[in-house]
Amino acid sequence: MNYKAVIFDLDGTLVNSIEDIADAMNAVLKSANYPTHSYQEYYSFVGSGIKSLVTKALPNNSCNAQQTEIGFNAMMAIYSNNCINKTKPYDGIIALLEALKARQLKLSILSNKEDTLTKKVALALLPSYFESVDGLTTEAHKKPNPIKALEISKNLGIKPEEIIFVGDSDVDIQTANNANMYAVGVSWGFRKKEELIANGAKLILNHPLELLDIL
Incomplete structure (x- = not known):
């Protein structure tokens, strides 16, 4: 693909x-x-x-x-006043984003964190990489509901099956599968590998740059 x-x-x-x-x-x-x-x-x-x-x-x-x-x-x-005191990108994330941009892939963020906070963190720590940054605005649209992921797909003009969805939780993997996107889990996040695999992750990354291997 x-x-x-x-x-x-x-x-x-x-x-x-x-x-x-x-x-x-x-x-x-x-x-x-x-x-x-x-x-x-x-x-x-x-x-x-x-x-x-x-x-x-x-x-x-x-x-x-x-x-x-x-x-x-x-x-x-x-x-809201203390969301970037200790928060930092994981090792290898900036290098991954640079590599993906160099390959001209479109990048977006979809979080269940409240929208203004999602945008604040992304702007402070990961500026200039993303076509869109979306957090939670409507409780009913919260992941694993695929509605926002599919909206991103439509706005990018890219088919869902041509999009990789990367996350660290069962909710993210379920969202990817519900949206017919390629579900990728990460082992460095807040959940265990076994949870990601059980929910249908197609691939588990142990380092961010491993994502380049499937492109």
């Missing part, structure tokens, strides 16, 4: 953002006198958007709709 574009997930795929996400949510929990969580625990909380993360981080006996909304608003207020 002659692939013409790559859609990337953001957190856990292009950038390691777990510490900034965890620090912000733990600050929210501390302010409410709730137990906090380790960075390792947050690996299982991320992937389905900040509201989902808040629900998972709150104590079970405090996780109702009102507390989730309060926690979400507090998390957004803190994280």
Whole structure:
């Protein structure tokens, strides 16, 4: 297959953002006198958007709709001002993006992170590489719903089967398969290889530049 574009997930795929996400949510929990969580625990909380993360981080006996909304608003207020304190691209990502651009592939980001935050992180850490950067604006359109991936495909003028979709979670792999794109998982992200394979990843990358081998 002659692939013409790559859609990337953001957190856990292009950038390691777990510490900034965890620090912000733990600050929210501390302010409410709730137990906090380790960075390792947050690996299982991320992937389905900040509201989902808040629900998972709150104590079970405090996780109702009102507390989730309060926690979400507090998390957004803190994280939006601290989303690039410790967040950095993974080793090899910049080299990969440079190589893909040199081959004239179209590149996009599709994240379940809130849209303004997705754009802020991408602009600060990965400027000038992407045709489009899309985060979550409508809960119903959240990955693994393929609607946004297919919208990117349409806007690029490239068929879904000519697009590689790269991510680090079951949600990303499901999105790729739901959109009829080539599903590629990464081993350096927030989930285990076994989860990616179980959800239908066609390939697992152990280093970003390995993606060039399938072009």
